[in-house]
Amino acid sequence: MTITLEDVRAAVGRMAARLAAAGAGGHELVAFDFREGAHPFVEVRDGALHWVVVDRGRELQRRTTTDLDELLYWIAVDATGPAARRWERQRRDRFPAGRDVRIGRLAKQLDLLRGLDAGWAARFRAGVPAECPGVTPADVDAHPLD
Numbered sequence: 001m002t003i004t005l006e007d008v009r010a011a012v013g014r015m016a017a018r019l020a021a022a023g024a025g026g027h028e029l030v031a032f033d034f035r036e037g038a039h040p041f042v043e044v045r046d047g048a049l050h051w052v053v054v055d056r057g058r059e060l061q062r063r064t065t066t067d068l069d070e071l072l073y074w075i076a077v078d079a080t081g082p083a084a085r086r087w088e089r090q091r092r093d094r095f096p097a098g099r100d101v102r103i104g105r106l107a108k109q110l111d112l113l114r115g116l117d118a119g120w121a122a123r124f125r126a127g128v129p130a131e132c133p134g135v136t137p138a139d140v141d142a143h144p145l146d
Helices: 005-021 068-094 101-116 118-126 137-142
Strands: 041-045 048-055 058-065
Touching: 005 041, 005 068, 005 101, 048 068, 058 068, 068 101, 068 118, 101 118, 101 137, 118 137
Parallel strands: none
Antiparallel strands: 041 048, 048 058
């Protein structure tokens, strides 16, 4: 089965609705046409799905897959990051001084991803040590979310 841009748009729309219900919506998750300004956009060409980021005429990133779930994972991780950072900043004073602020952000991002897809959350959690040296999945799991 060939995946179309409309298939991607529909799946992203469902994701956006779930994030909005969790209080993490309110912005465009990804564009479906060329964008500058480092805003990611999706292309569907030659049977492949492309997640592209362009800024000032320079392509900064291009990821390509034929797996819709993989593309949606990339979009979900990118979309949940800003909401998790906002959440952490608003609650920073509730946690001990000197605590690594990445832990709170990662805990909230993991929580948001878990609300979208348990597999995505598990994959994100497993990648924490590589993305944030010095932070373990156990640190993230132990961080309170309320």
